[in-house]
Amino acid sequence: MKRFLLPLLLIPLVAAPFFLKPYGIYLLSLWAVMTIAAIGLNLTLGYAGQISLAQAAFVGIGAYTAALLTTQGWPLWAAFLLATAICLAIGWLLGYPALRVQHHYLAFVTLSFSTLVFLVLRNEEWLTKGVYGISGIPRPTLLGWSTKAPVDFYFFCLGVLAIVSAATWWLVRSPWGRAFTALRENAIRADSLGVDTRRYTLIAFAIGSALGGIAGVLYAPLVQFIEPTAFALNLSLNLLLMVIVGGSGYFLGPFLGAAVSVLLPEWLRFSEGLYLILYAIFVMVLMAFCPAGLLGLAERVRRLSR
Amino acid sequence: MNPVLEVRGLAKGFGGIRAVDGVSFDVHEGEILGLIGPNGSGKSTLFNCILGQLAPSAGEVRIDGRAITRTRPCELNRLGIGRTFQLLQVFPQLSVRENLLLAGQEHQGSMWSRLLGRRDAGLGAAADRMIEFFRLSALAGEKAGALSYGQQKLLDVAMAFMAGPRLVLLDEPAGGVNPTMLAGLRDRLREINAARRATFVVIEHNMEFVMSLCTRILVLAEGRIIAEGSPEAIRADARVIEAYLGH
Numbered sequence: 001m002k003r004f005l006l007p008l009l010l011i012p013l014v015a016a017p018f019f020l021k022p023y024g025i026y027l028l029s030l031w032a033v034m035t036i037a038a039i040g041l042n043l044t045l046g047y048a049g050q051i052s053l054a055q056a057a058f059v060g061i062g063a064y065t066a067a068l069l070t071t072q073g074w075p076l077w078a079a080f081l082l083a084t085a086i087c088l089a090i091g092w093l094l095g096y097p098a099l100r101v102q103h104h105y106l107a108f109v110t111l112s113f114s115t116l117v118f119l120v121l122r123n124e125e126w127l128t129k130g131v132y133g134i135s136g137i138p139r140p141t142l143l144g145w146s147t148k149a150p151v152d153f154y155f156f157c158l159g160v161l162a163i164v165s166a167a168t169w170w171l172v173r174s175p176w177g178r179a180f181t182a183l184r185e186n187a188i189r190a191d192s193l194g195v196d197t198r199r200y201t202l203i204a205f206a207i208g209s210a211l212g213g214i215a216g217v218l219y220a221p222l223v224q225f226i227e228p229t230a231f232a233l234n235l236s237l238n239l240l241l242m243v244i245v246g247g248s249g250y251f252l253g254p255f256l257g258a259a260v261s262v263l264l265p266e267w268l269r270f271s272e273g274l275y276l277i278l279y280a281i282f283v284m285v286l287m288a289f290c291p292a293g294l295l296g297l298a299e300r301v302r303r304l305s306r
Numbered sequence: 307m308n309p310v311l312e313v314r315g316l317a318k319g320f321g322g323i324r325a326v327d328g329v330s331f332d333v334h335e336g337e338i339l340g341l342i343g344p345n346g347s348g349k350s351t352l353f354n355c356i357l358g359q360l361a362p363s364a365g366e367v368r369i370d371g372r373a374i375t376r377t378r379p380c381e382l383n384r385l386g387i388g389r390t391f392q393l394l395q396v397f398p399q400l401s402v403r404e405n406l407l408l409a410g411q412e413h414q415g416s417m418w419s420r421l422l423g424r425r426d427a428g429l430g431a432a433a434d435r436m437i438e439f440f441r442l443s444a445l446a447g448e449k450a451g452a453l454s455y456g457q458q459k460l461l462d463v464a465m466a467f468m469a470g471p472r473l474v475l476l477d478e479p480a481g482g483v484n485p486t487m488l489a490g491l492r493d494r495l496r497e498i499n500a501a502r503r504a505t506f507v508v509i510e511h512n513m514e515f516v517m518s519l520c521t522r523i524l525v526l527a528e529g530r531i532i533a534e535g536s537p538e539a540i541r542a543d544a545r546v547i548e549a550y551l552g553h
Binding site for chain 1: 357359378379380383384388389391395396397398399400404407408409411412413414417420421422423425427465468469
């Protein structure tokens with residue numbers, strides 16, 4: 001059954017843009033980008049159990065790296081490389097506080113970092129153009145394939161999402177993934193079994209942050225205009241919502257969570273003025289009755305039906 | 307012959323309470339040393355100080371003559387020291403097999419080979435053997451959290467042996483385990499001790515279990531060693547009876 005599940009999921013993703021208007025294609029592309037950022041946060045929070053409210057900052061670092069480089073004529077792959085390296089390094093450093101503090105204390109440490117990045121993006125006008133933002137961010141051309149059209153850029157985002165998903169799937173099924181889970185479930189016991197919990201904590205932060213950076217590199221050419229408020233705390237909370245609503249610690253959680261966060265509010269627009277209220281009620285009911293998220297709910301139903 | 311484990315003048319205080327008060331002893335290769343004492347006598351604190359989970363206030367711990375005081379627990383494990391905890395410590399979301407793979411994986415290859423190499427880190431056959439040895443074969447694919455308490459306890463002990471340690475410190479391995487399973491656990495520990503010349507230090511309240519398993523016993527009361535000897539000698543020692551029953 002599992003063998004057929006992936007192609008079944010892929011078919012609608014590939015076919016969808018041919019039936020959608022440009023705004024619909026934009027939303028699907030945004031879903032793909034946010035899914036990548038949420039996969040990163042799911043790795044840090046869901047698998048390794050380290051709370052972070054800084055994921056938006058890494059999306060911002062990635063987006064500004066892409067915007068600054070590509071508007072100067074650099075290719076997008078250079079931005080991917082540089083943003084990944086910067087976010088890996090900063091994510092590794094951000095992991096150090098996690099060696100000393102946990103839970104809500106760690107949330108506040110990462111929140112402070114997020115605020116710091118936001119202030120740099122807003123105030124360092126010589127580099128980021130401050131509140132005026134950066135416009136005219138070009139979409140890439142890959143081996144002669146221009147991704148200027150929305151549908152082409154959507155497939156580009158989908159391709160990057162596929163690569164990130166495959167790499168993450170490998171990671172979480174490897175001994176590293178097992179060590180992350182052990183870190184989340186019982187760090188003291190993991191340590192007594194030879195798992196270097198300090199090193200794995202730093203790795204979880206670094207990789208999760210790098211995926212945030214990669215999402216940012218895609219976000220900049222998707223919207224083609226970026227300014228600091230897009231990467232403020234609101235986005236971090238939204239990404240956290242995606243991970244938790246989808247199912248923290250489940251591989252497919254971020255895919256579902258990003259769909260709920262990006263697409264559901266749009267689908268609820270038929271209710272006009274009520275759509276945000278309906279969305280908020282849906283999230284509250286889900287969290288009240290199934291804190292393990294949609295995939296946690298699915299697992300509960302599957303266990304009951306056995 | 308040099309002792310495997312040397313503890314010299316180990317002390318640990320919490321505020322005004324001296325939980326461990328100048329404890330010294332040796333453990334030799336292949337020995338099964340029992341550590342008994344009334345509740346609150348400092349047994350688990352002593353374990354935690356030996357194994358780097360707590361920083362001792364004073365004293366020294368040596369493994370094979372090498373000072374290891376304040377060495378991190380993960381490094382101690384890589385030196386061939388395993389342990390179990392007083393309370394159950396399995397990973398409930400991982401399967402029985404994955405718990406065992408995790409318990410051995412950090413001893414295999416480099417960090418990069420653990421990312422890019424085989425999913426079971428080359429430990430699949432060893433994990434299956436350990437599952438069979440501890441009679442957990444029917445549960446290999448089950449999540450550890452779904453096992454009964456006794457089965458989890460067996461898994462907990464099995465994990466401590468997965469990396470082939472030379473010295474294992476077991477904190478109340480018999481606690482909460484039913485008599486049938488307990489006999490099995492004792493047999494497994496004896497077999498490992500005989501086959502690998504592995505050395506054990508066992509904290510235990512179950513006197514029948516500790517007396518039938520251990521070759522030598524230390525008795526701790528109020529953080530100090532009050533008696534030491536063979537199971538028979540300890541059973542007859544007036545100081546031990548007094549420590550357990552009070553004045």
